[in-house]
Amino acid sequence: MIKSIFSKTIILSLSAIVCTNSLFSKDQPAKAKLLPVHAKVDTSRTAWWQKARFGMFIHWGVYTVPAGLYQGKNIPGLGEWIMHDANIPVAVYKEYAKQFNPTEYDPEKWVLMAKSAGMKYIVITTKHHDGFALFDSKASDWNVVKATPYGKDLIRPLADACRKYGMKLGFYYSQANDWGNKGGAAARGHWDDAQKGSMDEYIDRVAIPQVREILTNYGDVAELWWDVPTDMTKERAAKFLPLLALQPNIITNDRLGGDVKGDLFTPEQYIPATGISGLWETCMTINNTWGFKVNDHSWKPAKQLIRNLIETASKGGNYLLNVGPETSGKFPQPIVERLEAIGKWMKVNSESIYETTPGPFKVLPWGRATSKTGTNGTTILYLHVYNWPEDGKLLIPGLNNTIVSAKLLANGNTLKTSKADDGVLVSVPAVGLDDNATVIKITIKGKADVSPFIQSPAADGSIALVPGLADLHTEKGGESIRPEGGNEQNLGFWTDAKSYVSWQFQVKKPGNYVIETWVATPASSTTLKLSVDKETIQKEITNTGGYNEYRKISLGTIKIDKAGLNTLTLSADRANWKPVNVRKLVLIPKG
Template identity: 35%
Template structure:
């Protein structure tokens, strides 16, 4: 579809003065607009959040006018998240031109029942759909704005009403996304036009009173019981405005949760950054939001789908850290869901239906981080081990388990079988068959004498390469810092890195060696030109090597280190020569080469 400022104005067009009005300014970064969202569900609100807290898995749906463009404007493809296509940092579409899109928006392939069935097949417990994104277009029947799917499009139907009925019929929860600060087409909206159609100056208060607050009242009054109201990018919205929005939600939907991005710490739970699955356990109620490919909204070129195994890795990783995982799909402009995204969701959903006890109503891993071969969740006195990397040796090493084990069994449908095990100190050794019983993720259930407890110290697995991120190191003389960057516009990556290397500075990891011997050590880093690194076992060997570097993080081989006996060691990494100022270290890797 072509967007052009020469198109004729329509009844929905604003005056030409709006073309020059300010949209989103580039000064504010996207992560700054998320706002302070570190909050917890209040104890007195225990009735709210049960589905969120126990279900642990939900579907996010980004669908709007931007879906019809699919990241292509006037023949040019824009790479990044599709729902921001209008923004100056993407295609920079003028308001007047964007306001003409509804005339050709006719999503006749939208099937609410099919979308709900897909969510159920995927193992998801509720759906959150974009009722209004930053573009300002209401994907429901709004009485306070003509810029909506019922009044402004040939489709003329309310998809949110259909989705509400389908969710109720299927017994699945429903939530709505609403961009409460940013509205790029509404006069007065955050980063939107500053004058109305008659050229009169308008303020954010005008937008808030005339559109934002009434639409939240509509959404929370007209679509049955809602599980969640998902606000986004609070940016500079005032606390008083957020309090007014929350008061409406509490009045109309007393059992609905409000996410942390409402702003000012007034939501019910913590929201992490987009596409962020944390490496450490996070206390309280929190949520990780992710997307099934790279864009949230449909982008014609984006075929980088997460495999069923990767979906499960990120889902279980989130739940094992103590959180809830919401995974996004982006329907096409016609309302249909891309076939490949549906297939990968159903495939991972079949696994969840086979092993629901791993995902639903479980507690976080006692190790507080993943293990080299997989991850763990807890249900009472049972420990559920999700094994992504099946050991070729036939022995699975479960390190640092402090609780007595009464029994172990390999879950495999109706053919669950007991497996033998032994202990060497705090390490549990499980005797496994040569072949993994499940092609995606195999599950072992340990029955314990009491609630699982574990030593969170990282252990070097003898059969699987052990990668330990900088997140888990301490530093002396160098700086450990969080970084967040975009591969494409809006495609977020997150990690910790060690930087600001100085003479004598070091990054130090504490590890447990389960099997003594020679281990290959690699370092993941980035920098310029060649770098000389040193890796030292405190009180033991040290190795040095010079390797090339690049602008992106890559693993580079350092050499072999010998651990003469099982036990705990401290490993020091130092950058000795090269670009010590801008080089950064992100992880260390260990792989057993020769056992003693």
């Protein structure tokens, strides 16, 4: 996976890219077609994926032998990056393979655990950045068959088990970073002469043949998950694309590099604040690492994992939850327990996750919502309630539709509803049915009609405008800004000066307001514009140290002449614009 120090810059470089048609290598299929950009995704290929909403990611390999320890020391960082982070020589690292003997590997058990948890597909690391292949490869002897005492292909029995139990199977493949085969890239550069060589020769000799092997030898492949495009030029990326014709229905992600978008945007370890236009799949770990690490005991509670799934579905994405098996092939017990807990919740509530679309609400103070198209012109809303109302009344804010029915999803008990000035009230039992999330199923007439959310002032008169509640705008053909993050949201991917955002808010007391925010940019100079009604201010932003280094600044003072509803617009000065990340704006009454 992408290490955190690289993720922002790598993902930013992928935010405004276009597919290329040139430079196929001579030994690849002649009739291949390139994958479309996000805006032209072939829905016949992706329909199953959009319905699935939940998948299992598996990181497994030789790195589970050291499991985060080298020369008696705990190596900080991700378990699967230990070779890189500890600068382990190739010859030394390859000795670990002699201890990789997963005699307790039971692929059918893996698949059934995923299935019981409610997962619809599995993506496994066929080869991670250490270059070790979990399959029988003719392109490199650095693989499980030739380099380990186990001596058998690990992917084939998993593919067979997936077919047996109706589980879709996808493959992760590290196409650029390869620290065990000569010429492969390394994110921070090589540390061993044994790694040096031509990257182009590596691609032609190892990567291209191995991708052909995994797309040819294991039946249908649902998803191909590229990762970390270090040194991947357009020409290098183009060599891989014709191979996709071997699996006409395959879905790919956005990490190949070389200006290729693929089908899926892949947020890592976060859920986008407002979702993303197009298809997206957020990948997250159960603890802090992807590959098994013996000293990582920071297991996320099952409640958090269930709510991550709900949060992702409520914004129109898929949740790819990672597990890191031990060398033996067993899942650590905390993983087993969490999958069982998720499965227990999904057994009752999966209807509110599978085949859903985003809920229509910008703000739900008590939880999240998903939706589906109902029958006879109705829409179904699934309300996932985290904070159960103490007074027995749940307000659905801003909902204007006529209610056809309301019931608890778990037991089918009918609930009474009534109109309120600011939405619909649902009469609920004194206690919720599930502490993780109790789901209420609401059927309404027509498409959801929800009044816009209007931000109100706090008790001190200040007004906080957060990225996740902004309205996003861009001119035709432009790239949209994307709200990112969880608790610390920011407006990111602001690569197009034509894009801008706005907020609606209430003002009780007209007057002058100081506007503060937090910004991050590596640019030497870039300028933001801010306007309310006819009042406009501009502020030059200088280098803060990078896209992750935020600085608190004052944008200036603006006069707001009228009480009631106002709109603030934040835009770019096109004459002086470089990308910048912006956190919430806070309007503070002056004087």
